[in-house]
Amino acid sequence: MSDSPAQISEAVERPEPKPASRGGFSGLLQRSEVARGYTLISPTLLFLTLGIVIPFIILVTMSLWTAQGFGFDMTPTTANYEAAWNQPLYGALLGRSLWISGWATVATVVLSYPMAYYVAFHVHRNKMLWIVLMTLPFWTSYLLRVFAWKVVLGYEGVINSALMSAGLIRAPLEFLLYSPNAVVITLAHAWAAFAILPLYVSLEKIDRSLLEAATDLGDGPVARFFRVTFPLSLPGVIAASLLIFIPTTGDYITPALLGGPDGLMIGNLIQLQFGPVNNWPMGATLAIILMLCIAAIAGIFMVTTKIVKDRIL
Amino acid sequence: MDVLDQLGAVREGKMSRRAFTRSLMAAGVGMATVPLGAKALRAAEGDQATYFTWGGYDIPEFFAEYREKHGGENPDFAIFGASEEALTKIRGGFVVDVSHPCNQSVPRWAASGLFQPVDRSRLTHGADIIPELIDLQGNDAEGGGNWMIPFDWGQSSITYRTDLFELEGEESWDMLWDKRYEGRLGSLGAGADAWWVGAIKAGVPFDQLDTDEAFEKIGAVMREQRPLIRMYTDDTTTLEQALASGELVAALTWNSSAVELQNEGVPVKFAQPKEGALTWVCGLMIHKDAPNLEAAYDVIDSLLSVETGKFLVGDYGYGHSNAKTYDEFDEETLTGLGLSKDPTEILSAGHFQIPQTQEWESKMNATFEQIKAGF
Numbered sequence: 001m002s003d004s005p006a007q008i009s010e011a012v013e014r015p016e017p018k019p020a021s022r023g024g025f026s027g028l029l030q031r032s033e034v035a036r037g038y039t040l041i042s043p044t045l046l047f048l049t050l051g052i053v054i055p056f057i058i059l060v061t062m063s064l065w066t067a068q069g070f071g072f073d074m075t076p077t078t079a080n081y082e083a084a085w086n087q088p089l090y091g092a093l094l095g096r097s098l099w100i101s102g103w104a105t106v107a108t109v110v111l112s113y114p115m116a117y118y119v120a121f122h123v124h125r126n127k128m129l130w131i132v133l134m135t136l137p138f139w140t141s142y143l144l145r146v147f148a149w150k151v152v153l154g155y156e157g158v159i160n161s162a163l164m165s166a167g168l169i170r171a172p173l174e175f176l177l178y179s180p181n182a183v184v185i186t187l188a189h190a191w192a193a194f195a196i197l198p199l200y201v202s203l204e205k206i207d208r209s210l211l212e213a214a215t216d217l218g219d220g221p222v223a224r225f226f227r228v229t230f231p232l233s234l235p236g237v238i239a240a241s242l243l244i245f246i247p248t249t250g251d252y253i254t255p256a257l258l259g260g261p262d263g264l265m266i267g268n269l270i271q272l273q274f275g276p277v278n279n280w281p282m283g284a285t286l287a288i289i290l291m292l293c294i295a296a297i298a299g300i301f302m303v304t305t306k307i308v309k310d311r312i313l
Numbered sequence: 314m315d316v317l318d319q320l321g322a323v324r325e326g327k328m329s330r331r332a333f334t335r336s337l338m339a340a341g342v343g344m345a346t347v348p349l350g351a352k353a354l355r356a357a358e359g360d361q362a363t364y365f366t367w368g369g370y371d372i373p374e375f376f377a378e379y380r381e382k383h384g385g386e387n388p389d390f391a392i393f394g395a396s397e398e399a400l401t402k403i404r405g406g407f408v409v410d411v412s413h414p415c416n417q418s419v420p421r422w423a424a425s426g427l428f429q430p431v432d433r434s435r436l437t438h439g440a441d442i443i444p445e446l447i448d449l450q451g452n453d454a455e456g457g458g459n460w461m462i463p464f465d466w467g468q469s470s471i472t473y474r475t476d477l478f479e480l481e482g483e484e485s486w487d488m489l490w491d492k493r494y495e496g497r498l499g500s501l502g503a504g505a506d507a508w509w510v511g512a513i514k515a516g517v518p519f520d521q522l523d524t525d526e527a528f529e530k531i532g533a534v535m536r537e538q539r540p541l542i543r544m545y546t547d548d549t550t551t552l553e554q555a556l557a558s559g560e561l562v563a564a565l566t567w568n569s570s571a572v573e574l575q576n577e578g579v580p581v582k583f584a585q586p587k588e589g590a591l592t593w594v595c596g597l598m599i600h601k602d603a604p605n606l607e608a609a610y611d612v613i614d615s616l617l618s619v620e621t622g623k624f625l626v627g628d629y630g631y632g633h634s635n636a637k638t639y640d641e642f643d644e645e646t647l648t649g650l651g652l653s654k655d656p657t658e659i660l661s662a663g664h665f666q667i668p669q670t671q672e673w674e675s676k677m678n679a680t681f682e683q684i685k686a687g688f
Contacts, residue, residue, distance in 0.1 A: 067675070069671045069672060069675075070404065070424075070425055070671060087688075088688060089683050089686055089688045092686075092687075092688070093686060154558075154560075155555070155558050155559075155560035156558045156560075172560075174496060174543075174560075178543060178544055260543065260544055261539065261542060261543075261544070261545060261685060261686075261687065262687065264685075264686050269682075269686070272678075272682050274401065275395075275397065275398045275401050276395060276397040276398055276401070276503065276504065276678040276682070277675060277678045277679045277682055278397070278401060278671075278674070278675045278678065279675065279679065
């Protein structure tokens with residue numbers, strides 16, 4: 001992996017056979033390497049500009065406005081950011097969102113790791129079939145899966161009915177649904193596919209001879225796992241954690257359906273600002289703050305794991 | 314090359330990557346073009362009006378008359394959970410033909426400049442509308458016509474389980490503040506209902522809602538209620554299911570929840586609180602750029618028809634705006650549903666919603682959302 005950039009630059013520097021006399025515009029493009037590079041990525045670049053950069057600029061601009069009845073007062077001001085800092089509501093919901101999705105990330109990665117491990121090391125035939133089977137539940141709509149959990153966790157749901165008919169409880173457990181727990185459980189299931197796949201790929205890549213060497217040098221299975229397998233699978237763990245943490249922090253539908261009054265997250269608050277509360281600039285501000293928080297946490301996470309990795313390898 | 318053969322080839326590792334990609338692409342193109350065909354077919358049968366309405370109003374039972382005129386097709390439906398959400402979407406550029414707000418939002422909706430007055434004389438059933446329902450504050454457009462044609466009217470009150478809720482004395486709004494049932498009470502999530510109920514509970518008259526004192530008083534009442542509430546939702550089905558299972562013993566709902574649960578045999582009652590219920594009239598407004606104006610009028614006419622009214626009163630328990638609908642019911646049935654041939658009687662017995670400013674609406678929603686989130 002580490003030598004591939006060198007290979008690419010080498011390949012690029014190699015003198016190309018002169019293109020058969022092509023004049024005009026394409027000739028011009030062929031001449032400059034930079035221009036050729038930009039031409040190659042231009043569809044993606046255009047799409048990124050239209051789909052991400054422009055909306056982002058609008059979002060930043062809008063966050064500096066203030067809402068006024070149906071319209072906006074367009075004088076730039078940082079009042080929204082001050083309000084977000086001063087009012088405890090925003091900080092609390094942001095904190096809760098990070099907390100919930102942090103737990104959801106931990107739960108998902110911990111639960112998915114053994115599955116990925118099993119397929120990578122103990123399944124020898126039809127591996128693809130196993131992977132497909134594990135991701136099968138994710139072929140249904142996200143909304144349906146959330147609803148399914150509502151049925152499982154509900155007042156007369158699967159868990160409560162089972163516990164009651166077994167005589168273990170007398171009244172249904174009410175903390176299962178409409179609580180932050182329900183959101184964590186559902187997120188951990190709903191995003192499992194996004195953890196299994198990167199974990200599987202990184203485990204599958206591990207050179208088996210390293211494991212043999214560890215055994216030869218006297219490591220038992222547990223020591224071997226913690227000294228060889230786990231450190232080598234860290235890239236997968238990091239990828240899976242980021243893939244789950246980033247989108248779940250801003251999740252909207254799961255807390256809306258299962259969170260109850262105490263399980264609301266920042267995504268719901270942002271939706272409310274663009275909906276009934278009718279304060280789009282505040283919504284834009286919250287969206288930007290959320291983005292900055294996620295970026296900061298993801299940055300810290302990557303730096304920490306890099307330090308840890310350098311230590312143990 | 315058939316599908317089974319391909320699967321076999323994959324299993325034996327004989328299929329090249331290129332062949333596999335090609336078949337995937339074929340499947341993808343096939344899937345992507347299927348909906349195109351269906352859409353082209355539908356468009357050929359004539360464009361239908363889009364009706365933007367509350368969940369539960371998107372049913373074929375309301376559109377028998379419309380279907381007669383439009384080759385058996387229903388209008389297209391778009392659903393909202395709360396009327397403020399609907400206005401935000403329309404302001405964001407969502408063009409519909411007909412939408413379904415309530416009387417207290419009419420002046421604000423009209424002020425957005427996104428609606429056109431409705432010409433009542435163009436409606437077949439226009440003359441049958443109960444006059445008191447169309448003669449609402451802010452409903453007359455300046456150049457003639459009405460902003461909103463009334464369709465349904467009713468109450469927001471408490472639906473409670475007669476077997477689970479132990480009533481102390483008279484029915485009252487205190488039932489939704491009853492600490493004995495902490496965590497077993499539910500509420501509609503929109504401020505357009507809940508906040509007004511808070512005003513009744515706090516004893517603030519509706520013409521004095523827009524004062525700091527009113528916000529303080531009502532806010533205090535809502536904060537007191539919040540820890541008792543298991544769920545705030547705009548989805549009436551969720552409330553109905555929770556009431557049916559006994560997860561909730563009482564909830565703030567509209568008439569239809571109680572009537573539907575009673576029809577299912579669940580022992581519930583729609584309370585007549587001694588302080589008075591919250592009463593409202595909802596109706597239909599036409600978008601200023603309605604793409605199918607003719608069909609839009611047909612939607613309104615179909616909703617005003619007696620046939621629709623019979624379903625609305627009998628199955629949903631709401632009042633209808635067509636005076637002739639009530640000839641289909643005897644006095645006893647109507648009383649049982651908490652309705653009357655004379656809607657003014659019912660509407661004035663409760664607390665009738667009155668229009669507020671946009672500033673008030675935004676401030677109220679912001680405050681209420683904050684309280685719901687626990688602050």
